[in-house]
Amino acid sequence: MAQSPNTQAPALKLAATPGQTIGPFYGYALPFEKDNELVNQAHPASVRLHGVVTDGAGTVIPDALLEIWQADEHGNIVSKDGSLVRDGYTFTGWGRTAVDNVGHYTFTTLNPGATEAGKAPFIMLTVFARGLLNRLFTRIYLPEDTAALASDPLLSSLDDAQRKTLIATREEDGSLRFDISLQGEDETVFLSYPRES
Amino acid sequence: MSTQTTANETFNDSHVLDPAATTVSQESISKEITDIHAAYRQSVVDGKKAETQPRIDFAPYRSSLLRHPTKNLHHADPETIELHSPAFGERDVHALESDLTIQHNGEPIGERIVVTGRVLDGDGRPVAGQLVEIWQANAAGRYIHKRDQHPAPIDPNFTGVGRAITGPNGEYSFTTIKPAPYPWKNHHNAWRPAHIHFSLFGTDFTQRMITQMYFPGDPLFPLDPIYQAITDKDARDRLVATYDHSITSHEWATGYNWDIVLTGSNRTWMEDEEGDH
Numbered sequence: 083m084a085q086s087p088n089t090q091a092p093a094l095k096l097a098a099t100p101g102q103t104i105g106p107f108y109g110y111a112l113p114f115e116k117d118n119e120l121v122n123q124a125h126p127a128s129v130r131l132h133g134v135v136t137d138g139a140g141t142v143i144p145d146a147l148l149e150i151w152q153a154d155e156h157g158n159i160v161s162k163d164g165s166l167v168r169d170g171y172t173f174t175g176w177g178r179t180a181v182d183n184v185g186h187y188t189f190t191t192l193n194p195g196a197t198e199a200g201k202a203p204f205i206m207l208t209v210f211a212r213g214l215l216n217r218l219f220t221r222i223y224l225p226e227d228t229a230a231l232a233s234d235p236l237l238s239s240l241d242d243a244q245r246k247t248l249i250a251t252r253e254e255d256g257s258l259r260f261d262i263s264l265q266g267e268d269e270t271v272f273l274s275y276p277r278e279s
Numbered sequence: 280m281s282t283q284t285t286a287n288e289t290f291n292d293s294h295v296l297d298p299a300a301t302t303v304s305q306e307s308i309s310k311e312i313t314d315i316h317a318a319y320r321q322s323v324v325d326g327k328k329a330e331t332q333p334r335i336d337f338a339p340y341r342s343s344l345l346r347h348p349t350k351n352l353h354h355a356d357p358e359t360i361e362l363h364s365p366a367f368g369e370r371d372v373h374a375l376e377s378d379l380t381i382q383h384n385g386e387p388i389g390e391r392i393v394v395t396g397r398v399l400d401g402d403g404r405p406v407a408g409q410l411v412e413i414w415q416a417n418a419a420g421r422y423i424h425k426r427d428q429h430p431a432p433i434d435p436n437f438t439g440v441g442r443a444i445t446g447p448n449g450e451y452s453f454t455t456i457k458p459a460p461y462p463w464k465n466h467h468n469a470w471r472p473a474h475i476h477f478s479l480f481g482t483d484f485t486q487r488m489i490t491q492m493y494f495p496g497d498p499l500f501p502l503d504p505i506y507q508a509i510t511d512k513d514a515r516d517r518l519v520a521t522y523d524h525s526i527t528s529h530e531w532a533t534g535y536n537w538d539i540v541l542t543g544s545n546r547t548w549m550e551d552e553e554g555d556h
Contacts, residue, residue, distance in 0.1 A: 094401030096540045097331045099517050100509045102491040103340075105476065109424030111414030111440040112478065138345035145426075151484050153360055163368035166410075166442075176365035197359035206360050208487055213342030215333040215508050217489060221355075236355050244353075264346045274352035275361070275485040277401060277543035278332075 091276045098278070101216035106145045108180075113147075116168040118179035120150075120191040127155055130257035131205070131222070131250070132188040135181050137213075138265030142185025146211035148262075149178045150189055150222075157195030157203065193224060193258075202230035202237070204248075209262060209272075218272040222260045223249045236273075244271045303341075303466040305502060311339045312507045319510040331514045339504035341465050357485050362546040364484050367410040367444060377443040379413075379455040387437035389418025389456035391532040394520065397449040398479060400486065401543035405449030412478040413453060415439045420461030420473075429461050454532065460499055472499040472506060479539060486541040493519045494535070 104112075121128050131150070135143045152175050153159050165174040173192070181187045194203045205222040223231060231237055237245050247270045250258040262270050315337070323329055335347040355361075380387055398406040416422050416439060419431035423438050439458070443451045458473045474491040481487065493506065500506055500515075509515045517540075526534020 094543045095403045098542045107422040107424040161366045163366045166371035213346035215335045273355040
């Protein structure tokens with residue numbers, strides 16, 4: 083893909099509406115049945131993605147909500163509806179979950195494939211929480227393809243400590259562990275994009 | 280800031296009614312807000328760019344103290360999955376889900392309102408076929424949520440949750456009940472202005488956002504650290520709906536208009552760039 087330098091992004095005509103915190107009371111609005119199951123647990127290639135969300139004191143955050151968005155295992159970006167009414171068969175690539183009382187989250191999903199040969203596959207993650215005045219974006223990279231990770235432009239622009247916060251750990255049972263720190267020494271690297279105002 | 284304050288405002292004790300549980304006065308919080316805003320206005324006078332988004336580090340909103348990243352957001356060139364967005368359609372959202380007043384057997388209590396507007400991107404293009412989700416307190420200021428133990432009545436005919444898919448011109452419309460202000464535990468006698476939470480997608484996942492719509496003329500605006508975390512007045516005003524008598528309907532509902540602007544689409548920008556050369 084041809085990459086244009088970001089400095090060439092034309093000015094936006096309209097200023098974006100400001101974000102606000104999700105607050106603690108999203109209650110029945112955002113969670114939905116099987117919201118964190120991008121695939122059924124019985125799917126032969128299903129993978130558990132999980133971790134905890136912590137604040138600057140290292141305390142778990144019990145009122146965060148996370149969303150992921152990813153390619154399928156072959157690196158295809160799907161655009162199929164049915165995320166809110168999961169039929170158990172269609173992979174839509176998108177999931178949402180509220181963390182539990184101890185700040186832990188779980189998604190059941192697939193290992194994303196590389197969207198282009200040689201690219202490092204990743205899952206896009208969005209963090210919402212009470213106390214967080216605007217959503218945060220980050221990426222969860224898979225740990226295996228070390229050559230692709232080494233040549234990834236985003237990871238290459240980070241120092242070792244920062245890079246570590248974006249690469250998931252593969253646990254013995256095959257699950258992916260990815261912890262999120264909103265603040266502090268092991269603060270997760272959060273991202274901004276060229277056309278954000 | 281003492282860690283004690285922070286511990287006191289976890290939602291574990293959000294149902295505690297003793298006002299002494301939060302001791303910081305409104306005067307003290309308002310002074311903090313005034314000082315931050317004055318420093319911001321001076322920075323604009325000195326030639327700094329206007330801030331169009333809330334500060335994620337805004338001490339008057341006590342819960343933000345330990346929950347804001349301390350490092351600058353890292354600039355990324357969006358790639359592959361980030362340049363797309365999940366799809367939602369009629370399979371996901373029924374047309375009736377945009378009427379929050381018909382979800383139960385009876386009429387909810389309160390002022391029936393219609394909130395309508397358009398979702399646009401930063402280039403002024405309508406964002407069509409995208410999911411809009413809303414949630415809100417009822418006419419007494421109470422959410423249907425087990426963690427909301429504010430002693431106001433629950434309305435058995437109002438859950439306060441709606442969904443819609445934007446039309447071809449980016450339009451959405453909800454019929455609902457005007458929510459009331461409610462107290463929270465940020466400081467002593469803290470009350471949130473009435474608001475409706477909005478969740479929006481876009482054509483790039485990088486446009487994903489959650490925000491709150493407020494009602495015009497609310498006397499609680501200057502007192503509220505969440506609303507005032509947007510330091511720029513023009514930007515703050517973008518969260519306030521307009522009363523529109525042409526949306527109001529005879530003997531039925533009052534009407535509000537509120538347009539939402541997402542950031543620019545990175546995907547379209549790259550295509551445009553290629554087309555320009």
